[in-house]
Amino acid sequence: MMGFARINWFKYSSPQAFYPLAGRLIPWCAAAAMLLIGAGLYLGFFVAPTDFQQGQSYRIIFVHVPAAWMSMFLYVVMAIWAGLGLGLNARPSFMMAQAIAPTGALFTFLALVTGAMWGKPTWGAWWVWDARLTSELILLFLYGGVMLLRTSIDDSRRADRASAVFALVGVVNVPIIYFSVRWWNTLHQGASVSMTAAPKMAATMLMAMLVMTLGFWMYSLAVTLARMRCVILERERQASWDTPPSQQDALEVS
Amino acid sequence: MQWGSVSEFVAMGGYGLYVWTSFGVTAFGMLWEVFSLRRRHAAAREGARQSFQDR
Numbered sequence: 488m489m490g491f492a493r494i495n496w497f498k499y500s501s502p503q504a505f506y507p508l509a510g511r512l513i514p515w516c517a518a519a520a521m522l523l524i525g526a527g528l529y530l531g532f533f534v535a536p537t538d539f540q541q542g543q544s545y546r547i548i549f550v551h552v553p554a555a556w557m558s559m560f561l562y563v564v565m566a567i568w569a570g571l572g573l574g575l576n577a578r579p580s581f582m583m584a585q586a587i588a589p590t591g592a593l594f595t596f597l598a599l600v601t602g603a604m605w606g607k608p609t610w611g612a613w614w615v616w617d618a619r620l621t622s623e624l625i626l627l628f629l630y631g632g633v634m635l636l637r638t639s640i641d642d643s644r645r646a647d648r649a650s651a652v653f654a655l656v657g658v659v660n661v662p663i664i665y666f667s668v669r670w671w672n673t674l675h676q677g678a679s680v681s682m683t684a685a686p687k688m689a690a691t692m693l694m695a696m697l698v699m700t701l702g703f704w705m706y707s708l709a710v711t712l713a714r715m716r717c718v719i720l721e722r723e724r725q726a727s728w729d730t731p732p733s734q735q736d737a738l739e740v741s
Numbered sequence: 742m743q744w745g746s747v748s749e750f751v752a753m754g755g756y757g758l759y760v761w762t763s764f765g766v767t768a769f770g771m772l773w774e775v776f777s778l779r780r781r782h783a784a785a786r787e788g789a790r791q792s793f794q795d796r
Contacts, residue, residue, distance in 0.1 A: 532750075537743055543754035547763045554767065590774065597770050601763040608759050706771060713778045720785035724792045 502579055502719045509712040516709035523702030527553075530695035538692075547605040548692075552679075553700040555598035557707055558626060559661050561591035565633070566658040569651035581647035582722065584654060585637060586715040590707050592630035599623060610674060618667040619675035622660060629657035643722065 531549035538545035565587040572580035602620065603613040614620065633654045640646035663670075668677045679688050680696070744750040753760040 533744075537754070542756060544756035544759055546753070546760055550763055550767045593770055593774055597767050600766050604759045604763040604766075608756055710774055710778060713775075713782065717778065717781045717785045720782070720789045724789060 502582070502723055505579065506716055506719050509716050513709050513712050516705050516712065520702050520705035520709055523698055523705060525702075527695055527699035527702050530691060530698055535692045535695045536689055541609060544605060544608045547601055549695050549699050551598060551601040551605060552696050553703045554594045554601060555623065556700055557703045558591055558595040558598050558623070559664055560704075561587055561594065561707060562626060562630070562654075562661055563658065565591060566654045569654040572647060573651050573655070578647070581651060582715060582718050583711075584633075584651060585647075586711050586718050588630055588634050588654075589714065590710050592627060592634065594703070594707075595623065595627040595630055599627065615674050617674045618671035619664065619673050622664040622667050625660055626657075626664060629654075629660060632657070 527549065531546055535546070535549075537543060565584045568580045568584040568587065571577060572584060599620075602623075606615070607613050633650045636650040636653050637646045640649055667673060668675055680693065751757055751761075
């Protein structure tokens with residue numbers, strides 16, 4: 488980590504150079520994720536006060552909101568890599584998009600499940616066909632489509648391009664999710680946090696939510712880098728640059 | 742701090758089932774992803790080593 492200033496960043500655009508760099512970054516991201524999620528859980532359960540309307544069930548937002556934010560953010564990042572891949576015809580960019588998709592899908596699934604857990608006691612229903620919930624479900628299908636399209640095409644170059652086009656088209660759904668609570672009369676509540684207005688929640692609640700979000704972000708970085716290393720190994724089978732067996736203990740995925 | 746006892750904490754004001762299911766599913770999902778990536782990386786490295794030896 489010390490020699491960061493001397494790094495020639497162009498060198499790392501090749502999979503061969505990216506592989507060991509990712510291996511060195513993963514433990515730091517994982518450690519940051521664990522610290523932040525630990526701190527977020529402490530803030531969420533022991534510092535944040537009880538909500539006067541919802542009682543303790545509101546504490547679900549400390550996983551629900553970070554998961555939902557990450558589900559949208561990761562989709563946009565995936566679409567940017569997909570677009571870069573198409574524009575520059577760059578295989579590493581397609582590989583990044585490939586490495587991000589499953590983590591985005593996981594967070595979308597978690598946002599839906601934790602949302603149901605919150606909806607049942609609060610609204611009396613696990614699920615309603617409300618614009619916010621429906622567009623988030625469509626996001627899960629979009630992630631599924633991006634991944635399925637890749638696995639269903641044998642030629643990796645065509646698979647890259649097809650799933651990248653699909654990912655780019657699907658990105659229109661992200662602003663729909665975000666603004667759904669404003670554009671439609673939804674059962675899902677409006678944004679508690681926005682760029683333009685003061686947050687409508689206690690400072691400690693907001694703090695817990697933001698710390699958890701940062702933790703999920705670091706987690707996403709760690710697992711995406713780890714998956715990128717898998718993808719590199721799987722796709723560059725002629726991997727003569729892979730580490731000799733003697734050094735492999737240093738390359739454990741965390 | 743709003744918890745008088747451990748059982749009060751577990752009960753979550755009557756919402757324990759919903760709160761702990763949410764946190765449990767999330768923890769399970771994230772840990773599952775980490776472990777499945779460890780397995781996938783081990784398999785990918787084995788595959789890469791074999792194709793290197795074959796040449």
